[in-house]
Amino acid sequence: MQLWLIPILPLIGFLLNGLFGKRLAKPVINAIAVGSVVLSFLWVVKTLNALGAFSGGLEETYKEHYYTWIQSGALNISVDFAIDRLTAVMLMVVTGVGALIHIYATGYMAHEGGYYRFFAYLNLFMFFMLILVLGANFLLLFVGWEGVGLCSYLLIGFYFLEKFATDAGNKAFIVNRIGDFGFSLAIFLVGFHFNSLDFGTVFAQIKGMPIEASAGIFTAISLLLLVGATGKSAQIPLYVWLPDAMAGPTPVSALIHAATMVTAGVYMIARTSQIYLHSPWALDIVAIVGLTTAFVAATIGLAQNDIKKVFAYSTVSQLGYMFVGLGVGAFSAGIFHLMTHAFFKALLFLGAGSVIHACSGEQDMRHMGGLRKYTPITMVTLLCGSLAIAGFPYLSGAASKDLILEAAYEHAPWMYWVGVFTAGMTAFYVFRAFFLTFFGEYKGKAAAGHGHGDHGHGHGEPHESPAVMWIPLAILAVLSVGGGFINIPHFLEPIFPLQEGEPARWLEYVATAAGLGGIAVAYLFYVVSPALPESLANSFRGVYNLIYNKYFVDEFYDAAVVEPVVDGSRQLLWRVGDVRLIDGLANGIGSTARGIGGILRRGQSGYIRSYAAWVLAGSILAIAYIGFIGASR
């Protein structure tokens, strides 16, 4: 079936663009970058079709072995790719959305420097993401995992001339290190206990084992995996990097930090569901982490003014939803939401990008407004996205979110209520952004251009984006409207069996009502009487500040983690450890050597023949030994 083609195609694109991009013309770069991704998308479709994924086939995992990578003792890690239905969903999402975003990016980045660099990175990201998805063992998954982390770092810091961009990149990378640390520990544990890293063999072993009531090896593994997941998928406590990651170009935010990479954690937990199912305790923790993240992020989202920040926090909270879904055992619902979220969040980001593009780089919503006159298509598409995320009935968002919430209710009612409330807030802030952007009248200044926004053509009038940008928007809009009718849970049934029993209808109604309520409030606040939020903020100044400053989490981390580490390394490691211990040791060795050398130096007359005499003496000893002692033995 040639699965390897799927990741290799973007890799080729990366190599071509990365090596020769400087010398290539833009159309060529576009052709290579977009072409490679589209091709791999088509290959995915063909493969899945051949495997019968679209016609109810692919019940079993289809696996391809390429070569043995590491062979040490009992441990035998080989490079092989596997496709089951879960992978199929991920592949479709990654390559499909990826292709759309690539197309969009050709328009969005049209006037940027380092054009080829951008697309090279993007292709590289696709490569690693596909490795991550296709890999049939933990190590390969980890390779992809690290790879996408690298790419995200590179792309967040794409405008490496600006400090905030590079800082954001570093932040993302370092925070992810913590998660990866947990993940790698988990991998070690797995390899140690099942002395295999291959998903199939490991899960086969686990199936037979009893579900552990109290904390045990499974709990340990799953919690460590969860640490990794929180890092990659920006869950509490490691979510802080994602909002800053918006420093990267908007297509990057859409592709990596909304649609695909950040969902890697979700995918990973779903992939290792066998382990989690054997440790209910860990599952609960997953659910709670998800819920708190969803709630906190939503609240923060209420008060953000940067349009991308808003969507970033909404991403975080949506990811929280997915974790809730996983945590309450509704893996299929989680994956379902992953897919729909990929659609509408990519749409939202791209729309935001289009808006920013329209306002020549302005990102602050308070300087926008009234864009519906200028950018009708963007508005319509964004509306679809917003409705979808707000859980408007029959739209994709609603479908998946309701499934999660129902599962949550089955698990623990309070989770359901928190979820619903969060849904309401989500609806509110999304539409807050929407109204602020498109209603009222234009408050932007002419020819704004901060940061990367300098799109060359600096005329004040907001303008509709070119076709390459709004066509992907349109497609995504359609998907986010109709995506709910793709019955992922049913599709995933062979992997994640569904709970029986039809949930009570009123759950859906309540959730929907919450969403609509949020929309209504937002309309009231930002269209009917724009003065209201001000006064409200003033009356609840304390709370507002707390939220506005994101609960001071960053400051807290700085104080609690960063400062101590920096000081510690400066004071202890550097002053004491390095200077005193290591240098002292080195110098000591050096001086000792010099002393000994001083003694030996007497033997070094500098006359070759004296050396020769020494050699002769040595050879005599050798002969004496071999000839007399050696012979006597």
Next chain:
Amino acid sequence: MDALLFMIFAAIAVICGINLVVQTHPISSALSLVGVMGALAALYLLLGGEFIAAAQLVVYAGAIMVLFVFVIMLLNAGTEKKLTVRPLGKYLGAPLLLLFFGMMAYLIQRILPESSPVVFGAFQSGTAAEIGKSLFTVYLLPFEVTSVLILIAILGAIVLARKEVD
């Protein structure tokens, strides 16, 4: 007959060797070395190493030593100044050397006291064909490596001997 030939050529070799050491002028030493090589070539023939004997003549006597003579002429190296033996050479070198030689001789005589005498023609596989065979089968890799070595040596020689070396 064999013994006689051995005696003759061994005598030549030893005499030339001594001459090499005692002669003060490099060119005399060089020629005596050539003499040693010639004698050794003859001994190789006695031992059935006809190819090696020829190679000895062609490579050693014919090429390497000519190079030496050439360099000696080129530098017009005069006779050495009065041969001053350094204390180390006198008090350590010479006795050690005697000891060394004595041990070697003793060991040789002890390890193989009476082995079948060397008769000419007893060893037939010293022909070019035989050597070529094992050179291109068993010892192929070393052979190729030596070719690389020679290449490197050529490069080194050229680099060193260029005019603008300073």
Next chain:
Amino acid sequence: MPLGPLPAAVPPSWYLTLSAILFALGVLGFLLRRNIITVFMSIELMLNAVNLSFITFSYMLKRVDGHIFSFFVMVVAAAEAAVGLAIILTVFKNRQTLEIDEVSTLKN
């Protein structure tokens, strides 16, 4: 070794002894001479002595390998001569001497 009336043929040990003598002579030359070129030639003498013992062993073991080894020794000697003489030329060019003891820049 049994002296007296000369036998029809000599045992290989004599060849080995001869090689030992030559080697010792080479070492002696190396130790005594001061002219770089002569020292170099003493080294060549040692190589030759070793070759002789190689050939002798090859005769004793009735195997051709010894010849191969001495062949390699010759090749290496050739390469060595090329480079060494080039070095000597350079040394002479730079400091107009062939006295091995006067070429002691590395010392102190």
Next chain:
Amino acid sequence: MNFYLLSLIKTAIVVAIFMHVLAYLQWIERKVIAHVQLRVGPRRVGPHGLLQPLADVIKLVTKEDILPSHVNKVFYFMAPFIAVTFALISISIIPFGPEITVGGVRTNMGLTDLNIGVLFILGISGLGVYGVALAGWASNNKYALMGGLRSSAQMISYELPMALALAAPLLILNTLSLREIANGQAGFYLGFIPRWSIFQMPFPQIFSFILFLIAGFAETNRVPFDLPEAENELVAGFHVEYASMKFASFFMAEYANMVTVSCIATLLFLGGWHPIFPEKYGSGLIPVVIFAASALLCFSHAANPARPFDKITLPVFGVLFLGAAGLFLVPPVQFILLPLFWFCAKVLIILFVFIWVRATLPRFRYDQLMRFAWTFMFPVALVNLFITALLVAVYP
């Protein structure tokens, strides 16, 4: 018959003939060059100067042997002997003809035969350098030194292409013994093309033959490669300080080398003593024809003599030639003489080429000489060897 005695006899014969050949080679050279240059050449001493070599020898022997005061005595004396010795040694392994039986004694024409003949020749010719180099150095004279340096550099440089050129036919003939090499070239293609190396399949060795000849010129310090003794730059090069017999021995060495090279070329490339076309087409009569023709020529010249004593000399020569022609018809000696004739004929032709070239070509400049060796001869020889090896491997 006793091996030693036999060898002694053969050696005596060969040396006797060889010395005369050397002596007369010089006469031939002078004659030929003279005629090329439209002169008459030596003709005072004896009929047509035939006794000139004898006169030269007497002159050289009786000349005062000058010993310059500033020379290094040992090597000054040693040099000419080294030169002539190594020049003469190589003749000892050259077969002049097939195995023959004379008076019940079965022996092969030629002093001895080594399994490694070719290598031996190479080694000896390599050693020949020492004579020239030492002479140049010992004379303690800058022209001589230049000559010595040049010759050693030149001989080292040209030894490589020479060896490579020799290696090519060896690949086809698959032996190192000169006798077997010559035998390997017996027979004919299609009944009339001789199987000599220069015609032999799979790859005719004509190129290596030419290369070998050029290298041979250089090895023997002949024009156009006679830089060691370039009269007009170095006076006389390495033997400027030599006189009388020592000088003569250098001369002898040079001619001996010429003969050796010619013999090797004959043996390796021109099929040794094998006739140019089969016996059955009457190749055995060629010598008879030649000698008879020359006899007739003599008689016709004697009929109307250019000089008075031609009336006596030319008929004598005519008779001698006739005798030779008759000799080739006598079966019991024919089988000895025919191969000898072919061998000598080929050698003489090559020697003639040597002389001819000397009479025609100017001398190379030193840098040209070296460049020619390393940038033309060497690569061409390599390529030739490579192609030969390839073809031999493909069509064994």
